[in-house]
Amino acid sequence: MTTQVWLGDLLRAIAAGAEPRRAAEMLGLVPESAETAAAEPAAVVTGSEPAAPTPSPAPPEPVDTVDTTATALGEVPMLPELRREPAGVTDWAPGPSLPLPGADQSPEPTPLLAPRTTAAVLHALLATLTDDGEPDVEAISELWAQGKPMRILPRHPRPTLRFGVQVLVDVGEAMELFARDQHDLVTRIRAVAGVETTSVAYFADVPTRGTGPRGRRTWRDYTPPSRGTRVLLLSDFGIGGPVFHDRRGTPAEWREFITSVRRAGCSPVGLAPYPPSRRPAWLSDSMPVLLWDRGTTAGRASMAVRRG
Amino acid sequence: MPDRRDGLAYVMSPKLELAVDIAYATGRPLLLRGDPGSGKSSLAAHIAREKDARYYEHVVTSRTQAQDLLWTFDTVRRLADAQLGRPVKDHDYVEPGVLWWAFARRSAARHATDTESNSSRLPTHSVVLVDEIDKADPDVPNGLLTPLGSNQFKVTETADEVRLEEGSHLVIVTTNEERELPQAFLRRCVVVWLDHPDADGLVAIARKHLDTYEGGMTAPDEELARELAESVVELRKEMEREASRPPSTAEFLDALRACRELGITTSSPQWRELRDMALVKQQSGG
Numbered sequence: 001m002t003t004q005v006w007l008g009d010l011l012r013a014i015a016a017g018a019e020p021r022r023a024a025e026m027l028g029l030v031p032e033s034a035e036t037a038a039a040e041p042a043a044v045v046t047g048s049e050p051a052a053p054t055p056s057p058a059p060p061e062p063v064d065t066v067d068t069t070a071t072a073l074g075e076v077p078m079l080p081e082l083r084r085e086p087a088g089v090t091d092w093a094p095g096p097s098l099p100l101p102g103a104d105q106s107p108e109p110t111p112l113l114a115p116r117t118t119a120a121v122l123h124a125l126l127a128t129l130t131d132d133g134e135p136d137v138e139a140i141s142e143l144w145a146q147g148k149p150m151r152i153l154p155r156h157p158r159p160t161l162r163f164g165v166q167v168l169v170d171v172g173e174a175m176e177l178f179a180r181d182q183h184d185l186v187t188r189i190r191a192v193a194g195v196e197t198t199s200v201a202y203f204a205d206v207p208t209r210g211t212g213p214r215g216r217r218t219w220r221d222y223t224p225p226s227r228g229t230r231v232l233l234l235s236d237f238g239i240g241g242p243v244f245h246d247r248r249g250t251p252a253e254w255r256e257f258i259t260s261v262r263r264a265g266c267s268p269v270g271l272a273p274y275p276p277s278r279r280p281a282w283l284s285d286s287m288p289v290l291l292w293d294r295g296t297t298a299g300r301a302s303m304a305v306r307r308g
Numbered sequence: 309m310p311d312r313r314d315g316l317a318y319v320m321s322p323k324l325e326l327a328v329d330i331a332y333a334t335g336r337p338l339l340l341r342g343d344p345g346s347g348k349s350s351l352a353a354h355i356a357r358e359k360d361a362r363y364y365e366h367v368v369t370s371r372t373q374a375q376d377l378l379w380t381f382d383t384v385r386r387l388a389d390a391q392l393g394r395p396v397k398d399h400d401y402v403e404p405g406v407l408w409w410a411f412a413r414r415s416a417a418r419h420a421t422d423t424e425s426n427s428s429r430l431p432t433h434s435v436v437l438v439d440e441i442d443k444a445d446p447d448v449p450n451g452l453l454t455p456l457g458s459n460q461f462k463v464t465e466t467a468d469e470v471r472l473e474e475g476s477h478l479v480i481v482t483t484n485e486e487r488e489l490p491q492a493f494l495r496r497c498v499v500v501w502l503d504h505p506d507a508d509g510l511v512a513i514a515r516k517h518l519d520t521y522e523g524g525m526t527a528p529d530e531e532l533a534r535e536l537a538e539s540v541v542e543l544r545k546e547m548e549r550e551a552s553r554p555p556s557t558a559e560f561l562d563a564l565r566a567c568r569e570l571g572i573t574t575s576s577p578q579w580r581e582l583r584d585m586a587l588v589k590q591q592s593g594g
Contacts, residue, residue, distance in 0.1 A: 119488070123446055132371070135383045153384060161445050162370035191488035192446065197370075 005029065112181050112273060112292050122192045124301035125269055125290065126165045126230045133158035163228035164197035165189060166266075168211060170234060172204035174241025174248070178273055181292075182234050185271075189232070199225065205238070206249030208257045222257065224264030231261050233270040237289065239278050251282045258286050269305055313365070315353030317520040319505075319513045327500035328355060328478070334498060337438075337456050337479040339489075342502030345556025348482040352437035355478065362413065362426035364406035365437035372444045374451025377405045379419075381465045398466045407452075410434040410477040411459055412470050432475025442486040449493035457496055504544060505557060510537035513557060514564055522568075535574045536564055543587060555587040562586050 005027045013023035024030045113121055132155055139154035167189055169182050190198045201211040203219070212218035225231065238248045261268045270289035272279065283289060288304040290296055320328075328351075331338035340348040356363035366377055382401040390396050404416035409424070413431055417424055426434075441449060455461040456479060459472040481497065483489060505513060514533040518525040525533070537560065544554035555563075563586040572578050584590065 119446070119490075127445075135387075140387070150387075153387070159445075160370075194442070194487040196486060 109180055111184055112178075112294070113185070113296060114294050117298060118188055119192050120298035121296055121301045122189055123161070124159075124298040125271070125305060126189065126193050126232060127159035127161050127305075128163050128228060128230050128267060129157040129306075130160050130163075130228075131155045131157055132160075161193045161197065163230065164199070164225065165193045166225040166229050166231045167198065167200045168207050168231065168233045168235070169200060169202045170204065170236065171202050172235075172241070172247065174205075174236050174238075174245060175234075177240075178234075178292075181273070185234065205247050206253040206257060207233075208253050208260075209249075222260070224261050224266050227265035229266045231266050231268045233268065234292070235270060235272060236274060237270065237272055237279070237283050239272065239274045239280075251280065254283065255286060267305075312521075313350065313353045315350070315355070315357035315363075317513075317516045318347065318350055318354035319509070319516050320351075320354075321503075321505075321509075324351070324500060324502070327498055331478055331480075331498040332476070335459075335476075337481050337497045339494070339497035339499045340480060340482045340502060341485065341499065343504070343554070343556055344484050345558035346502040346504065347557055348502055349437065349439050352435050352478075352480040355480075356429070356435035359433055359435070360430050361433035361435045361478075362409070362424075362429045362431070363435050363437075364409050364426070365439060366406045367439045368441050368444045368448065370443055370445070372448060374448045374455075375405075377407050377438060377452065378455060378461050378470075379403060379405050379408055379463050399468075402463055402466055402468075406436050406438070407455055407461075407479070408470055410436045410479065412473045414473060415468075415470060430475075434475070434477040436477065436479045438479065438481045440484060440486075441481050442483040442489065446487070446490060449490050453492055453496060504554065507534070507537040507541050510540060510557065510560055514561065517561055529568065532567055532573060533564055536560060536567060539574055539583070540587065543583070547588070553589075555589075559587050559589075 007029070009027055010020070010024055010029055013027065014020050021030070111118065134156050136154035136156050140150065143150050143154070167186055169186065171179070171182075175182070186200055199213075201207075201213055201222075202215075203209065203211040203222070204216075207222045210216075210219035211222045212220060237254065238250075241248060258268055268287045270283075270287060271292040272289050273292045275291060275293075276284070276289075279289060288307060290301055290304050327338060330336075340351065342348055352365065353363055355361070366372075380403045381398075382403065386396060386398070386401040399419065402419050403421060404419050408419075409416045413424070413434070438452075461470055462468070463470065511530065511533045514537070515525045515530070518529060518533075540555050540560045540563075547554045563582065566582060566586055567573065570578070570582075572582055
């Protein structure tokens, strides 16, 4: 094992009493002077190519044997190393290591809706109004005053989730970015609206091209749910995705879908991860669509749904 | 009768006994969670019988509103009476709900149109079962926060204040986890999860039921119950691996009754069919 010469060797040599210039020349750290070369031509061992740079300044490797350079240099016995410690050894005590993050320890993504109000927003968004609230005294008085028969007791509308929810999840190319958000939101919807009364179907780009409960093999023509069910769409409604997205749902397809839902006695509502400013006018005119973002509150959801 | 609410046969685990004691000590409702058929709804009747307490139950549906548990007001009858020119007093159209009966029996009895069914039990102690609260809209648990927390409420139509009259009561609420309950409601309850009993526990439950309703458990009955219990425990593991609904304790008792009546054991040729019909109950064919 040979050791590359470095400045430490020169320092050791000087500390041992060697003349610095001489030692440097002998170690090949400086070009040999003419007079030295003339006086001791045979002493040049390591400095035969003094100008050649060291290819890498790696630290010296440990040596266990006496450096043969000393023998070659004859009267310079201070160069051999007696003891070398492995590189990197310190007196620092090893501390406890943090556990490496595993596959299940990755940080949870921040949900699009504010976690504290998600349940309230979903309740406001998914509840449908039914006329079984408190008796509507004003309407009753009106009927009495006009002397009309009261065939149905007028009642105030009351929001309820008992008619169930159909969630239509857009898994088209433009919504790939939001796949995790869609999955998490469906879980929250089931928790709020009930497992038994929540049905989930998937589609790409627009539901009229086919929906199904699982992968594309299960997709069939879309059929609206039973009367009174809230239909929630988690979609970009053709807003996002590549500019030249050739499978983007057309306004005509969306209108056809919305009409079929309304004709079945159901009420559609959408959550879109894009601001209202990017929504096309036909969409805002056709159905309530809410921004799927932190700023959405239960009050806004309730107002949007009531406006229809 | 497969589902009895007489409270005669119930095997309480130490954990459940502790939960009941804590609910009594704190005055909080006891929320029972657990899979369907795990004995949540039967507990209230059992405790009421054990303590000779009055027992009231309200099975919640998707149409239930919080007020239904406090009182109902017969608007239609009042309207009809008014139209017919009869004298109308609002108090006559108020019908007390289960919590009114539990809080103030005398006051409830004054308003009730029906006679009380619990008259033979202690007037100072009551147990109320609010069954399957998760079936109702999320507003229902929120609407019960104040009445359950303060033991009082106000009847809006008559402005009557209903307050706790005397004695103690225990409100037991059950949920099948159909939907999440509001955190505010959970914070006000003592919550306990009813675990599936192991094979020994199932045999003990079978013994209690046979001793109570069938005149006792014979040695062949016990052997059959043991076989069935071990099959049910194995089946639960298998179905949980497949993410299917595991058989419940109630279904175990049904299978036991069927096996006793029909002379079927786990080695009988019909066992597999009985198991599929009474325990597995697959949703789809095949």
